[in-house]
Amino acid sequence: MAIISCPSCNKRVSDKAAACEHCGFLISGQDAASMAHSAQALKSKRLNKLIGSQMKSMLLFVVGIAVAFYEWSDESFMASVFEKTFMTPVLLKYIGFMLMGVGLGWYVITRSRIFNLKRKA
Ligand SMILES: [Zn+2]
Structure with a gap:
């Protein structure tokens, strides 16, 4: 029995x-060749997943900007929502900033995971 390092x-x-x-x-x-091959396949699968995740985090960030900076109170539909619910323009701004924060944090995490994955090669 020998100790090897996992290809993945x-x-x-x-x-x-x-x-x-x-x-x-x-x-x-x-064997070593097919193991290297499946390790490579696994790696590109992970990379694709991370890139997809990165796209979603950027989307979340952009949605956050839109929610935070759009002048919602100008919309008559939103004005009626503000009137009838606990939602206020200020609260909506907070939610927008929260989405931006989460999107940014998520992006940084995904980015560093992609960096680590590529560095291992
Ligand atoms: Zn392993």
Whole structure:
């Protein structure tokens, strides 16, 4: 039994293990070439997912800007909403800023995860 580093997460695993105990990457029954190949496939799948996540975080940020800076009180529809509910233009601005904050934080996290994923290559 030998200790190898998992092609997917780089942590140490036994080469006799069926799958990596850290990330679930399938190890048994694969030679080095096919293992490298599936590690690559897994990596690009993760990268695509992260890029999709990054797009969503940017979208959230833009929606936040729109909500925070749009003059909602000028809309007659919104004016009636403000009249009938607890919602106020100021509250809507807060919500907009909150969305911007969450979007920005999410973007930074996704960005650093993409950076880490690429650095491992
Ligand atoms: Zn692993």
